[in-house]
Amino acid sequence: MDSLDKKILSVLQQDGQISMAALSERIGLSLSACHRRVKLMEADGIIRNYAAQIDRQTVGLEVQVFIEVKLNSQRREDLEAFEKAILSMPEILECHMITGEFDFLIRVCVHSPADYEALYRSSLSAIPAVSQMKTLLSLSTVKEFRGYHLR
Amino acid sequence: MDSLDKKILSVLQQDGQISMAALSERIGLSLSACHRRVKLMEADGIIRNYAAQIDRQTVGLEVQVFIEVKLNSQRREDLEAFEKAILSMPEILECHMITGEFDFLIRVCVHSPADYEALYRSSLSAIPAVSQMKTLLSLSTVKEFRGYHLR
DNA sequence: CTTGAAACTCACATGAC
DNA sequence: GTCATGTGAGTTTCAAG
Numbered sequence: 001m002d003s004l005d006k007k008i009l010s011v012l013q014q015d016g017q018i019s020m021a022a023l024s025e026r027i028g029l030s031l032s033a034c035h036r037r038v039k040l041m042e043a044d045g046i047i048r049n050y051a052a053q054i055d056r057q058t059v060g061l062e063v064q065v066f067i068e069v070k071l072n073s074q075r076r077e078d079l080e081a082f083e084k085a086i087l088s089m090p091e092i093l094e095c096h097m098i099t100g101e102f103d104f105l106i107r108v109c110v111h112s113p114a115d116y117e118a119l120y121r122s123s124l125s126a127i128p129a130v131s132q133m134k135t136l137l138s139l140s141t142v143k144e145f146r147g148y149h150l151r
Numbered sequence: 152m153d154s155l156d157k158k159i160l161s162v163l164q165q166d167g168q169i170s171m172a173a174l175s176e177r178i179g180l181s182l183s184a185c186h187r188r189v190k191l192m193e194a195d196g197i198i199r200n201y202a203a204q205i206d207r208q209t210v211g212l213e214v215q216v217f218i219e220v221k222l223n224s225q226r227r228e229d230l231e232a233f234e235k236a237i238l239s240m241p242e243i244l245e246c247h248m249i250t251g252e253f254d255f256l257i258r259v260c261v262h263s264p265a266d267y268e269a270l271y272r273s274s275l276s277a278i279p280a281v282s283q284m285k286t287l288l289s290l291s292t293v294k295e296f297r298g299y300h301l302r
Numbered sequence: 303c304t305t306g307a308a309a310c311t312c313a314c315a316t317g318a319c
Numbered sequence: 320g321t322c323a324t325g326t327g328a329g330t331t332t333c334a335a336g
Contacts, residue, residue, distance in 0.1 A: 001210065007211070014201035016167050019329055035331075046209045053199045054299060056178040059152065059160070061299055066249065068258055077172035083293050090300035098217065105217055105287060109299060125312055138255060142234050142246040147240035148205060148212055149262060181321055186314080236319060 001046070002031060006150040008037055009046070016050040054123030063110040063116050063137075066101035067124070070132040078129035085127045086087055102134065152197070155180060157301040160187055160197070164298030167201040212260040214267050215290075218275070219253035221283040229280035236278045242270055253285065 007027050011018060018026075024034035032071045041047045056064065071078050086106065095106040110116050122131060158178050162169060169177075175185035192198045207215065222229050237257065238248045246257040263266050275284060 004288050007208075009203065013205065014200070014202065016201035016203045020331090021329070023237060031330095032225065032305085033303060034334090038193065039331090045206055048204045048206050049165070050167035050201060050203050051165065052160065052167045053166065054160055054198055056299065058195070059157075059299065059301060064247075064249070087292055090302075092294060094296045096215075096217070097290040098287040099290060100285065100287050102214060102287075104206050104293065105289075106294075107296070115188060128197045130279055134200060134251065135251065135285065136249040136251050136253075139248045139250060140258075142212055143243060143257075145245045145258070147208065147254070150210060151241075171314090172312070183314095184320060217332085 003071055005041060005046075005102045008034065009041070009150055010036070012047065013039075048111050052089075056109060063113060064141075065108045065110075065138060066136040067106045067108060068098075068134040068136070069104040069130055070102045071104075071108060071129045072131040073129075074103075082087055082127055082129040084139070085123075085129075089119070089123055090114075102132075156188055156192060156197075159185065160192070160301055161298070163198065163295070179191075179296055182278075207260060211262050214261050214264060215292075216259045216261075216267055216289060217256045217287040218259060218271075219249075219285040219287070220255040220257060220281055221253045222255075222280050223282040224280075225254075233278055233280040234279075240268075240270070253283075 004027060007124060008023065010025055020035050020038070021031055022036070023030045027034055029037075038047070056062075065066060069080055069082075082104070083095075086092055086104075091108050091110055093107045093109055095104055097103065108116070108119065109129050120133070120135070124130060155178060159174065162177055171186050172182055174189070175182045177224070178185055182189075183272055189198070208215075220233075222233055233255070234246075237243055242259050242261055244258045244260055244262075246255055248254060249256050259267070259270065261270060271284070271286070275281060
């Protein structure tokens, strides 16, 4: 992982469909050297995959919510039951175990407030391991994720 | 946006480099029809862009933190000063305005705890508009974002 | 690291149904 | 919406410097 690799990753995070020829030119490397580096980073798992990024609003996912969750206990069975439930809910886009007052932070996208209520009441609150939740409704996005900053 | 478009988007969110031929086969559509739909969704901004997704840990970004931020006021100059500062910090990957006790939720990735302390003390605390912050250190990721669920 | 070449696949545009 | 087709472009690998 030298500075050329980081340059490559920066470009690929912005444009995952750039041709090798164009990429090598932007990096200032020959086509074959550039190709070798990209394939190596793919094989090493540095580049996980390539993905289309879609516009949340245009597909109707108007409501984005962050939820802080506290469990009844840190006992293994509560943790496992919670994580299993989380993994089974497709509206839950991500979930992190965190320090602080709450145990988990999750991100959710749904079509409408009614959908959120349904998820909150029927799915999340129904998990026995959950003792408390706090809803942080996203009002607007100041900064969107556009790839990691590599220095 | 019919169910075929959603199928296409689901596949492209998983594999942004799949060939049109392979995509059309997975969707059950002819190559030209599939190609037409993809190009249309790109033009319409439904597909924003394509991006390589890189592994945070392997590039050394070991520390991921969520930060809740409260401002001194909701006055326009405080909001604008804060948002401008946020946009100028590359370690801040995303920032959402939220409801609740705090005003913003931001996500940060850095190499080390020391880097986080520097960001927290020298950059974030230095924004005059900020009155209070709460750090939620991510201990582990239960579920990673792998694209939106389209139904 | 470089250049150059060969073999192959895919994109893309087209015309026809 | 489907199928067929041809050309140009991009990928991938290899050899040699």
